[in-house]
Amino acid sequence: MxxxxxxxxxxxxxxxxxxxxxxxxxxxxxxxxxDMKVLVLGTSSTEPDFLAWQSALQREGVPYEALVxxxxxxxxxxxxxxxxxxxxxxxxxxxxxxVSVGALPExxxxx
Numbered sequence: 001m002x003x004x005x006x007x008x009x010x011x012x013x014x015x016x017x018x019x020x021x022x023x024x025x026x027x028x029x030x031x032x033x034x035d036m037k038v039l040v041l042g043t044s045s046t047e048p049d050f051l052a053w054q055s056a057l058q059r060e061g062v063p064y065e066a067l068v069x070x071x072x073x074x075x076x077x078x079x080x081x082x083x084x085x086x087x088x089x090x091x092x093x094x095x096x097x098x099v100s101v102g103a104l105p106e107x108x109x110x111x
Contacts, residue, residue, distance in 0.1 A: 081091075
């Protein structure tokens with residue numbers, strides 16, 4: 001049952017990457033890096049959808065990180081999602097982000 005969402009996610013990500021490589025200039029894509037990893041966001045570590053996504057990704061062998069966005073969690077910032085390598089190459093830390101519920105708390109930089 002969960003294979004279909006995982007397959008759709010992987011297919012969509014592959015299509016997006018293919019389109020990006022066609023539309024982006026060669027010089028821009030050569031100087032960028034995207035890690036082949038998925039970020040799964042949820043509001044509780046015991047929430048069924050959050051656990052189901054983790055199970056599906058693990059079963060399919062897709063590398064992922066899970067982040068629970070409960071009250072008081074560290075804010076999700078640009079540094080959470082991207083970085084710059086020591087040689088100056090921009091690096092996206094995740095190929096995809098899955099929001100396993102529809103009501104994540106709002107993350108404000110002011111607290």
